[in-house]
Amino acid sequence: MDINHDKLLWMYKTMRSIRAFEDQLHTDFAAGKIPGFVHLYAGEEAVATGVCANLTDRDYITSTHRGHGHCIAKGVDIKEMMAEIHGKATGACKGKGGSMHIADVNKGMLGANGIVGGGPPLACGAGLTAKLKGTDQVTVCFFGDGASNQGTTMEGLNLAGVWKLPVIFVCENNGYAETTSPQYSVSGQDIAARARGFGMPSVAIDGLDVLAIHEAVREAVSRARRGDGPTFIEAQTYRYYGHFEGDTVKYRDKDEEEQYRSRDCLLRFRGVVLEHGLLTQAELDAIDADVKKTIAEAVAFADSSPLPDTKEILTDVYVSFPEKEMWPFQAAPA
């Protein structure tokens, strides 16, 4: 296998971190500790991990409403993510974005996005910057089976093809757009085939196999870095929890859930690396312990962090704007 030891460790740690982060949120949401909505990525860890294993901090990604996994895989600080989701001042976005808008531009993470299909045009823009500045940066655009029906996705595919942009489109087909299966919503039943119509290489792969994803994306990234344009990858995966926490998930069968859980990406990865002697049980266990500690620290950090000062409501809207016009026609409340 053409993949080094450190990267295998990184992959396992990343997938384990995402799983632990999401499981923690699942518990804390049920306990009423989390304001608003969270859309959990548990089950899909192999996709974000296999993709981002090919990227550096200088590369960009655009993400979705189900963005925690993308953030962790792209290196966004886990403590700041947890604080953000708790609405705290120490959050990655100072508590102004929440779960659906976590971003860290310095890490190349251009934001989770609450608009289904919001990302593909933005990814083209990041690709255009790299192209015009003559860098070898690539941009990965994550989106779901639901977004594969949005016009913006078609426009992004076309623009990336026309301009030969260094963009990799990764469709995370997790089987459900909210409650709706692609069997109902995707005409033609073949998302990967759509991209071929835009003249770019396109494959559908097993989205539960982090090594297969890593391999497919590695090829796509080198294509993009050498200026040969975009690639499309449909990763067939599954989400363990509902569309959002609190969803009673009345639209799929328990058998189906069990069947996917039996093919879990973490179990599978452990099986492969142990069987081939690539990582040891001790290494994997050490990572599990380390991740457990990291998540506990992240929760403690979020719990102990202050809420944002109400004065912060008016900041960060603009780079520059007259302060008194931020709350016009009235005296701003004290």
Place this chain on the structure above:
Amino acid sequence: MSERIISYREAINEALRLEMARDETVILMGEDVTGAPHSDEPDHLDAWGGVFGVTKGLVQEFGRERVRDTPITESGFMGAGVGAAATGLRPVVELMFIGFMGVCLDQVVNQAAKMRYMFGGKAKIPLTVRTTIGAGFRAAAQHSDSIYSIFVHFPGLKVVAPATPADAKGLFAAAIRDDDPVIFCENKILLDTKGPVPEGEYVIPLGKADIKREGKDVTIVAISNMVNVALKAAEQMARNGDGISAEVVDLRSLSPLDEETVLASIKKTGRLVVVDEDNPRCSVATDIATLAATQAIEYLNGPVRLVTAPHTPVPFSPALEDFYVPTPARVVNAVRETMI
């Protein structure tokens, strides 16, 4: 600074050329901003230079990479402008008509406008959207809007609408240099109007209104081509011996809004008329009336009057379209009503 007489179109072109020469991260993209991008035929180069010829000549100077024709894909290229702005370019995106915002609104209001706030200030979006406004071309409802007001509504956006060639040059340069997304509204009916414009670098700060005519009896606040309508009304009133001296305030920048200049003028004259070609509900015109009601009511000696387009789309028939757009006569009547 020396000046010469050039058109509004030439003034915008000049500002763009100077900014592109000054800063290599400034790029232009939009539909047919050069024309015939598929062709290497020298005769086809710069076939249009934009649908109104505003960007003519730029591709020869800056090349096809930086002067970039797009497919007809407004969400695609608007979003690409936002993404490019977030990652280090300073894009100017041409949207042929402001009515086409209906096609790409998400990228403007949910992405460009909210990104900085959602990210806790960790992004800046130095994007300028050039678009056209204005009725009078018999172009009917989807190509004639002046719907800048809806963009004033959105936190995170700035909105500019110049009335003269000099203002167009200075405000466009400022819009490009600004680190926030700016909607720059060019009035189609003004493109061929001419006026003195300073040569070389010329930047007018955003958020500053300009008193285009001083007066003492009534304040007429106007936007874009309505400044010319207001000035004609003011001249008529001066000539006709009505004994009315009107002050015309050109807002120029709709967001941010120069409240001081507007309020100072109202306090001086004691009367207010607002002239706006946009539809009247929840508009810049109603904002100015609200400003007067909340911050200068004790200075008003009569009712505030609005002169705007009706609450209808822009009609096609010349008979109807000419009735749609505010006229100097309507402004004069409105001024008289403030004198009651």
